[in-house]
Amino acid sequence: MSFLNSVFSTKWLDRGDQAGSRTMPFVLLLLVVTFLASFCNLALPADSVFYVSTYTITLLGKYLCYAMLALAVDIIWGYCGILSLGHGAFFALGGYAMGMYLMRQIGDRGVYGNPELPDFMVFLNWTELPWFWQGMDQFWVAMVMVALVPGLLAYVFGWLAFRSRVTGVYLSIITQALTYALLLSFFRNEMGFGGNNGLTDFKDILGFSLQEDSTRIGLFITTALMLSLVLIASHAILKSRFGKVIVAIRDGEDRARFIGYRTERYKVWLFVYSAVIAGVAGALYVPQVGIINPGEFSPVNSIEIVIWVAVGGRGTLIGAVIGAILVNYAKTRFTAIMPDGWLFALGALFVLVTLYLPKGIMGLFDQFNERRNKNKAVDVQETAS
Numbered sequence: 001m002s003f004l005n006s007v008f009s010t011k012w013l014d015r016g017d018q019a020g021s022r023t024m025p026f027v028l029l030l031l032v033v034t035f036l037a038s039f040c041n042l043a044l045p046a047d048s049v050f051y052v053s054t055y056t057i058t059l060l061g062k063y064l065c066y067a068m069l070a071l072a073v074d075i076i077w078g079y080c081g082i083l084s085l086g087h088g089a090f091f092a093l094g095g096y097a098m099g100m101y102l103m104r105q106i107g108d109r110g111v112y113g114n115p116e117l118p119d120f121m122v123f124l125n126w127t128e129l130p131w132f133w134q135g136m137d138q139f140w141v142a143m144v145m146v147a148l149v150p151g152l153l154a155y156v157f158g159w160l161a162f163r164s165r166v167t168g169v170y171l172s173i174i175t176q177a178l179t180y181a182l183l184l185s186f187f188r189n190e191m192g193f194g195g196n197n198g199l200t201d202f203k204d205i206l207g208f209s210l211q212e213d214s215t216r217i218g219l220f221i222t223t224a225l226m227l228s229l230v231l232i233a234s235h236a237i238l239k240s241r242f243g244k245v246i247v248a249i250r251d252g253e254d255r256a257r258f259i260g261y262r263t264e265r266y267k268v269w270l271f272v273y274s275a276v277i278a279g280v281a282g283a284l285y286v287p288q289v290g291i292i293n294p295g296e297f298s299p300v301n302s303i304e305i306v307i308w309v310a311v312g313g314r315g316t317l318i319g320a321v322i323g324a325i326l327v328n329y330a331k332t333r334f335t336a337i338m339p340d341g342w343l344f345a346l347g348a349l350f351v352l353v354t355l356y357l358p359k360g361i362m363g364l365f366d367q368f369n370e371r372r373n374k375n376k377a378v379d380v381q382e383t384a385s
Contacts, residue, residue: 023235026318027228034224038217054213059332061220061288063325068227068281070308070324071234071317072274077306078315079238080270081250083168085302086175087278089182090150092296094279096186097149099199099292100133101142106203119201120194130192139206146283147276154275155268162264162271167253176299183297198293205287216288223284227321230277234317237273246270300343307350313360322361 037060040052069091076082108115112122116129135141157178161171189195208215237243248256249263257263286292295301304327312323327349335342353360359367 022318023231026321027231030224030228030321034221038221041213041217054216057213057216057220058288061216061223062285063328064220064223064227065281065285065288066305066308066328067321067324068223068230068284069278070305070312070320071227071230072277072281073305074309074312074314074317074320075234075238075277076270076274077309078317078320079243079250080246080267082267082271083172083306084175084271084274085172085299085306086177086179087274087305088299088302089179089297090154090275090278091282091285091301092182092186092292092294093150093153094146094282095286095292095296096193096199096282097136097142097145097279098283098286099202100136100145100193101139102202102205102287103199104133104137105205106201109203110201118194118199120189120197121192124189133192143283146279150275150279150282151272154272158268158271159264162267165264176302179297179302180299183294183299186294186297194293196294198291198295199286200291200293202287202290210287210290219284219288223288226280226284230280231317231321234277238317242266304346307346307353309360310350310353311360313362316360316362319360319362326361 037052037057040048040050041054041057044051046053069087072090073084073087076084103118106118110119110122112119114122117126121129136145157175161174166174185191186193186198187196193199202210204210205215205219208218210216238246245256245261245266249261249266253263282292282296305324308324308327309320310323311327312321313319327346331342331346334345338345357363
């Protein structure tokens with residue numbers, strides 16, 4: 001019980017958001033590293049010690065998509081106290097919207113050569129394109145769906161849940177049930193999304209081949225730019241009057257409601273904003289990894305996102321990004337060494353961070369700065385005396 005209290009407790013959060021003042025320097029660092037990595041891939045020969053391979057670029061792009069997803073969870077968990085264990089669903093829905101667009105771009109280059117129907121539909125003897133696939137050959141329609149579908153689902157779910165004042169563990173369980181229900185639904189061939197195999201074998205995006213190094217670089221840079229924009233926008237929102245009300249709801253929802261705020265409305269719109277970010281992350285993820293399938297709805301994936309945020313430091317924005325990148329880098333390395341034991345290591349990491357490092361990596365950084373400042377103050381006093 002004490003462990004659950006630690007997970008849901010928000011007393012340790014820094015209400016001043018010290019990490020907020022570091023947002024712009026962090027964004028600049030992110031963009032500099034992104035452009036340097038891109039330059040080292042395009043301009044340097046493969047035998048150079050500074051050369052960055054296309055595989056590494058794709059891997060970094062995937063990490064940045066995960067960072068955006070972690071940021072979406074941090075917005076509602078760290079600042080509003082809503083622990084969602086279903087954000088993987090919004091990520092997957094955004095990914096499927098992009099996947100549908102990429103499938104329509106294949107045209108008659110598929111295995112069966114049908115200019116209208118994707119290969120899996122031809123294989124299942126479908127004779128016409130389902131209504132919800134109509135228009136998905138247009139990029140702008142797909143991008144609208146990337147934001148609209150996760151946002152609409154989040155709005156309906158959030159309105160029903162928050163209006164009923166469902167909170168804490170109960171809300172977390174319901175969000176996990178939501179993503180599991182979607183997992184089972186998308187596994188069915190009748191849904192029209194490729195069933196167990198999902199959507200894959202993409203050829204190009206906006207006329208650019210996905211096999212070209214330049215396209216991979218473009219997707220990597222686009223992901224970094226989107227992550228930067230989301231970081232800046234989220235920091236501005238959470239520093240605004242709206243953000244201050246959100247923090248007040250987190251620290252004492254009954255008191256915020258008592259003084260006249262319709263707390264459920266604030267929570268719903270923050271939840272929708274977070275879901276849209278997750279959907280955009282999913283849309284950027286799919287063309288870089290080349291596949292989207294129902295496995296992305298897995299509840300385990302949503303739990304992993306929470307661990308990323310906890311490791312980096314919730315309620316800091318930057319910490320969520322750092323945590324996502326570090327944990328996924330560790331996953332890439334250690335799954336090659338101990339593939340069967342990674343989930344156990346991940347679970348142990350979450351328990352240890354929750355109990356002994358509640359502020360995450362950003363908390364350690366702040367503690368180091370405080371200790372250094374105290375030592376400087378002592379030195380100044382000793383010098384003055």
